[in-house]
Amino acid sequence: MSKRGWVSTIIILSILLIDQAIKIYVKTHMYLGQEIPVFDHWFIIHFTENNGMAFGWELGTNWGKLALSLFRIFAIGLIFYYLTKIIKKHIYPTGYIAVVSMILAGATGNLIDSIFYGKIFSNSEFYNRAVLFPPDGGYATLLHGKVVDMFYFPIINTDLPQWIPFWGGEHFIFFQPVFNFADASITVGFIILLLFYRKYVMK
Numbered sequence: 001m002s003k004r005g006w007v008s009t010i011i012i013l014s015i016l017l018i019d020q021a022i023k024i025y026v027k028t029h030m031y032l033g034q035e036i037p038v039f040d041h042w043f044i045i046h047f048t049e050n051n052g053m054a055f056g057w058e059l060g061t062n063w064g065k066l067a068l069s070l071f072r073i074f075a076i077g078l079i080f081y082y083l084t085k086i087i088k089k090h091i092y093p094t095g096y097i098a099v100v101s102m103i104l105a106g107a108t109g110n111l112i113d114s115i116f117y118g119k120i121f122s123n124s125e126f127y128n129r130a131v132l133f134p135p136d137g138g139y140a141t142l143l144h145g146k147v148v149d150m151f152y153f154p155i156i157n158t159d160l161p162q163w164i165p166f167w168g169g170e171h172f173i174f175f176q177p178v179f180n181f182a183d184a185s186i187t188v189g190f191i192i193l194l195l196f197y198r199k200y201v202m203k
Helices: 003-031 062-089 092-119 181-194
Strands: 035-037 045-049 146-153 156-159 169-172
Touching: 003 045, 003 092, 003 146, 003 181, 045 092, 062 092, 092 146, 092 169, 092 181
Parallel strands: none
Antiparallel strands: 035 045, 045 146, 156 169
């Protein structure tokens, strides 16, 4: 394997290991909805699960979940094929390969949840922690697992002043979505891609 291939492999495996270790720990040690404040309430570990895409977006219904899981498999296959191609071509810098690897790893991390978590975990509940490899089986079939999220950054959490039109007096939170390490890997990868490597995307 080339040096660039090793860089890609190390990035992907590292992200997957960190992502899955965090998710498994949270799922087996926290109740659904449980919160652990970290930094003065602007960074909170908040355990939640979703049936859909990043930041809790969902398609709804079992068929929607299945379609999303199958789409993820297809999309990850395309990204993997693209990554293997650009590794072999020296016109692409190592930084670009690293960014594509981050995106692939993040997408794969959430796919693992979707494919396997329903089979290997019992259901997480508000006052009941999940069990890994429960004797009675998991909470769902293959491809119907829920994605585990836990990072919550309500950086601004306040009531808006009354003088603001339309929204005056309403409670305002920024940033509301709860996400995981895989989501962060995808998001950071895309931001770096747009800022520094756009010219390589269409080559």
